[in-house]
Amino acid sequence: MTKIEAFRPAAMPVGAREAPPCAFVAFGAPGDLTRRKLMPALYNLTLPGLLPERFAAVGVGRRAWSDEAFRGEMERAVGEFSRTDGVDPEVWHGFAAKLAFVEGDFEAPATYSSLARKLDALDRDGALGGNRLFYLATPPSEFPVILQRLKAEGLIQPPGGEAWTRVIVEKPFGRDLESARALNALLAHVLDESQTFRIDHYLGKETVQNILVFRFANSMFEPLWNRKYVDHVEITAAETVGVGTRGRFYEETGVLRDIVQNHLLEVLALTAMEPPTTGGAEDIRGEKLKVLHALRVPWDDTIPRDVALGQYRGYRDEPGVARDSVTPTFAALRVFVDNWRWQGVPFYLRAGKRLAKRVTEVALHMQTIPLCLFGRQDVCERTEPNVLTLRIQPDEGIQLQFASKIPGHDLAVGSVLMDMKYTEAFGGEPPEAYERLLLDAMRGDATLFSRRDAVEASWTWITPVLDYFQRNPPQGFPDYEPGSWGPESCDDLVRRDRRTWRTL
Numbered sequence: 426m427t428k429i430e431a432f433r434p435a436a437m438p439v440g441a442r443e444a445p446p447c448a449f450v451a452f453g454a455p456g457d458l459t460r461r462k463l464m465p466a467l468y469n470l471t472l473p474g475l476l477p478e479r480f481a482a483v484g485v486g487r488r489a490w491s492d493e494a495f496r497g498e499m500e501r502a503v504g505e506f507s508r509t510d511g512v513d514p515e516v517w518h519g520f521a522a523k524l525a526f527v528e529g530d531f532e533a534p535a536t537y538s539s540l541a542r543k544l545d546a547l548d549r550d551g552a553l554g555g556n557r558l559f560y561l562a563t564p565p566s567e568f569p570v571i572l573q574r575l576k577a578e579g580l581i582q583p584p585g586g587e588a589w590t591r592v593i594v595e596k597p598f599g600r601d602l603e604s605a606r607a608l609n610a611l612l613a614h615v616l617d618e619s620q621t622f623r624i625d626h627y628l629g630k631e632t633v634q635n636i637l638v639f640r641f642a643n644s645m646f647e648p649l650w651n652r653k654y655v656d657h658v659e660i661t662a663a664e665t666v667g668v669g670t671r672g673r674f675y676e677e678t679g680v681l682r683d684i685v686q687n688h689l690l691e692v693l694a695l696t697a698m699e700p701p702t703t704g705g706a707e708d709i710r711g712e713k714l715k716v717l718h719a720l721r722v723p724w725d726d727t728i729p730r731d732v733a734l735g736q737y738r739g740y741r742d743e744p745g746v747a748r749d750s751v752t753p754t755f756a757a758l759r760v761f762v763d764n765w766r767w768q769g770v771p772f773y774l775r776a777g778k779r780l781a782k783r784v785t786e787v788a789l790h791m792q793t794i795p796l797c798l799f800g801r802q803d804v805c806e807r808t809e810p811n812v813l814t815l816r817i818q819p820d821e822g823i824q825l826q827f828a829s830k831i832p833g834h835d836l837a838v839g840s841v842l843m844d845m846k847y848t849e850a851f852g853g854e855p856p857e858a859y860e861r862l863l864l865d866a867m868r869g870d871a872t873l874f875s876r877r878d879a880v881e882a883s884w885t886w887i888t889p890v891l892d893y894f895q896r897n898p899p900q901g902f903p904d905y906e907p908g909s910w911g912p913e914s915c916d917d918l919v920r921r922d923r924r925t926w927r928t929l
């Protein structure tokens with residue numbers, strides 16, 4: 426098989442569409458997200474020519490920065506955080522000319538009139554087509570005032586006109602069902618849903634997108650992708666790091682809100698969804714929504730059996746963490762998708778910090794063979810079921826485990842792996858999630874962004890679990906050693922079903 430050539434082309438990749446002219450406006454541009462992710466992503470999009478020639482990126486924040494000072498700050502940020510080696514002076518020169526800064530507090534109406542003047546100047550003679558992409562890279566508490574003032578200043582055009590306005594909102598999308606609904610109502614008051622782009626960078630990862638491609642661009646796997654052949658599914662998102670300096674934030678969040686409600690349910694929905702009618706955003710998002718609606722509702726009498734929480738030893742000593750904190754840093758859940766395809770197949774989810782290995786993956790464990798044909802029970806007992814693993818990060822790739830005869834004069838069976846690694850197959854690191862997502866938002870493709878109904882469906886499902894543990898705080902925390910695979914209760918959860926977690 427020919428190896429597919431390098432990922433980082435000098436020219437625009439085949440089939441890629443350039444974004445239309447537009448102004449990109451980052452509220453909170455002096456902050457961490459803009460420096461570490463957004464600016465490096467925009468810079469990297471210029472390299473293969475994916476950013477439009479007629480483009481401007483405007484930062485808004487409370488710094489007394491001139492345009493020139495902003496460019497210097499962003500050059501340092503790109504130099505430090507871009508996945509590419511250093512900043513190419515020639516490319517940077519062209520890119521920097523498109524950067525501008527507006528100083529101001531988000532609460533002050535004057536900030537928005539300055540911004541309007543700046544945008545008018547940049548859009549002189551229709552250079553940017555009147556198109557605007559606002560990015561709220563700010564704490565969620567700032568969303569209401571920014572949206573209301575943008576609207577009041579006439580900076581948000583309704584959909585359907587020649588020029589478009591879109592707004593990218595950063596997660597968290599609420600902290601429970603009620604607050605998610607309130608945020609959605611606020612967004613709906615100012616924007617049409619078609620203008621609202623809720624970003625979860627997880628969905629921009631190549632390997633997450635590849636779940637769909639793997640399933641629907643290969644005819645041989647789809648017939649097996651159901652309760653007839655799949656015994657159970659494991660979805661793991663394990664980190665080796667602790668909360669570090671984010672203790673205060675994490676205390677308010679915990680693993681259920683930080684990882685399970687969004688990332689794990691997104692991955693579960695992509696894994697379990699039906700084939701969409703078309704590859705269009707609404708069809709794909711519609712099928713994912715059906716999975717969320719089919720999740721078996723957690724009840725007070727099933728939650729203690731189906732959800733195991735844990736906290737790593739040492740968490741309570743992290744800065745910003747209460748000495749008697751019961752915030753979980755680990756969760757394992759047994760989830761059922763009550764539909765025709767998946768009835769009775771458990772989906773085991775686990776996520777946590779300070780675990781033995783950094784790994785995110787989906788593993789489909791196929792059923793055991795129905796009959797032992799080799800005349801020797803001991804051989805058949807050692808035959809492990811097939812496991813198909815989609816590795817999301819790191820070592821991105823796909824593995825298939827199957828049984829094979831071990832060469833020799835006797836009949837012996839062992840498990841072997843077929844292993845596809847992205848870096849070997851495609852010869853380079855895949856692009857950063859933010860690159861793809863920013864480009865899609867400019868092109869108006871919402872496939873990889875979270876829709877209002879899906880956000881509310883995932884909160885509807887997990888809120889009873891959050892409420893249960895609010896009323897019944899976990900006992901015995903901290904309960905797992907850093908560098909382990911979580912608390913004993915995690916193993917119990919699968920042991921009850923006569924299963925074990927995959928060794929990673």
Ligand SMILES: NC(=O)c1ccc[n+]([C@@H]2O[C@H](COP(=O)([O-])OP(=O)(O)OC[C@H]3O[C@@H](n4cnc5c(N)ncnc54)[C@H](OP(=O)(O)O)[C@@H]3O)[C@@H](O)[C@H]2O)c1
Nearest residue numbers: 453455456457458486487530531532562563564565595596
């Ligand atoms: N950082 C990441 O990698 C990451 C990843 C995923 C999601 N997010 C989300 O992205 C958002 C931004 O995160 P971040 O890490 O960039 O936060 P951050 O570093 O705290 O940046 C927020 C920015 O907003 C500015 N700001 C806040 N209130 C303001 C006001 N009233 N007027 C003017 N400026 C104001 C801050 O200004 P000052 O600097 O002057 O305080 C700061 O520049 C958050 O919702 C976060 O949850 C971040």
